[in-house]
Amino acid sequence: MIIKVSTKSLKVGMYISNPGMSEVSNPNVFLSEGEITTDLVLQKIASSNYSDTFIDTEKGVYFAKHKKKKQEIESLFSSTENLDNLDPSDAQTFDCILESIDFAENQYTQLIEDCKKLILAAKESGNIDTSPTYKLVDHLINNDNQTNYAMMFLSNLRGHDEHTYTHCINVALFSTMFGKYLSLGPENLIHLGFAGFYHDIGKLKISDKIIKGTKKQSAKDLLEFQKHPLYSYDMLSKQCTIPDDILRAVLEHHENYSGTGYPCKKQRNDISPQASLISIVDTFDSLKSERSYRMSVSPHKAISAIFQSKGAAFSPSLVDKFVKFIGIYPNGSIVVLKNNKKAIVMSQNIKSLLYPVVRIVLDENNRHCEPQDIDLYEAKDIDDKHHIIDVLDAKDCRLHISAYIKTKGKSLKL
Ligand SMILES: [Fe+2]
Ligand SMILES: [Fe+2]
Known part of the structure; x- marks a missing residue:
């Protein structure tokens, strides 16, 4: 072409x-x-x-390299069962992001504000105020799925830096939505949300120097950092009303499937199912955030990294389910098409996770263009100009996105 x-x-x-x-x-x-x-x-x-x-x-090598990358992505995820022909209920809920975006944006901001108040209060008093936390988690679970998926979209699109309260909200949000996807019951969801919200609360007990430390932490600092699940457990267990499965999920959120995690080197089924779930979500959100020692990565790179740690850090069957839940190119990812146009992934495709529905927002010369919506699954057999050849990292994605996602896109005629 x-x-x-x-x-x-x-x-x-x-x-x-x-x-x-x-x-x-x-x-x-x-x-x-x-x-x-x-x-x-x-x-x-x-x-x-x-x-x-x-x-x-x-x-030229530029496109040959991307073609190879596309093949690598396809073969990497090919070990996941049933990537094609998903159950329509898996993906339909992703489709209504546009309608809910304004409402979701306000809710997301409010949740982060509420989270800030709760964490600062815990920092000051050393105690966890359980009742407003249960209220927040309950609200998150009873929100309609459309709004929650729109908040997840916003979180993927924006990325965030480490020093915000966004991480607590994101882990609670993604954990409960993943739990819903797995058809977990209401009590289980509340406990997941609560544990997701407070999993890192023990970091309050660790000095900022260690928390914001560089990649080359001393062995002593690393050891102290790795105590944060224990500190979280201690803070939460002071409240005698907090159920055991929440305490376990918090304590074990850095344990690895292969037994190489911390603090107890537990493995496989010895790790609580809630901790295994939170561990995947926590890693997904952490990779998307900027750290003092590394840049944030795109949601696609984050899911690829998790996939590559299948069987080592994470339970293989749970990773497969998470990929189906979140997609290979998660909603909110910014992709580069073969015709050099840039597009936002708007929803997953029930026919195949490799070909999402996208909105083209920048033309081949990186100039803003009228948004055009295109189903990449339908486009794939017509020609290859709409093949995804690259995914941009969150740091490159701080385009002024709201203008693109709030207007109605034109359907691209193929
Ligand atoms: Fe943690
Ligand atoms: Fe975390």
Whole structure:
């Protein structure tokens, strides 16, 4: 496929093609055929008087690399059973994000505010105020699914930094929604939400220096950091009304399926099912957040990392279920299509998790364009220009998104 692009959006490894145009009649179009092999060549073209050029997406290492990446993603997730032809009830709830986005945005902000008050109160008094927490979790569970899925969408889209209260809300939200997906009963959901909310409360007992520490923590600091599940357990168990399964979930949220976690090196079925679930959700949210020692990653990279730790850190069957619940390209991910357009993943596709429904928001030259909605499953057999070739990390995604998700998109005619 040959597409016209601005010289500013060229990348090393792209192959410049001349579709039979004359250089004399097109002085602003760069027409010297060949692959861009170095940054120097790229800079020369970008700083020249040429405004546009043509690239051939079938040639050059840039697209070959992405094609390989696409194949790797497909083979990575191929061990998950029934990735295609999902039960419609698995995915239908993802479809109504647009309708709920305003309401969900306000709710999400309010929940983070409420969380801040509860955590600060716990910090000051050293005690957990259980009744407003149960109220918050109860509210989260009884919210309609549409609003909760829209909040999950917003959380994936934005990413967040480490030092916010967003992590507590996200872990409670994603845990309870995953629990609903697994058809857990109401009491189980409340306990999951409560444990998800307070799983890291013990970090209040650890100095900021250690919590915000760099990648190269000393062995002593690391040991202290790894005590936070114990501290969470101690703080919560002071309230004698908190049920045992909540305490266990909090205590065991860093235990690994293979027995290499902490604090007790428990393994497999010795780890409580709630802790196993929270551990996956916690990792998913932590990877999406920025740390002092690493940048945030896209929701797609986070789910890929979890998938690769199947059987090591996490229970294999639970990981498979989480992938089906959240998708391979989770809602809110920003993807790059083969025609160089950028799109937001709006909903999962019941026919295959590899081909979500997306909204194109930036054109091939990274200019804002009128939103266009496209079902990538329907598009895949027509041509390959709408294949996903890359996913942008959260740090690259801080586009002004609200303008794109609040307007009605035009359906793209294929
Ligand atoms: Fe933790
Ligand atoms: Fe956490």
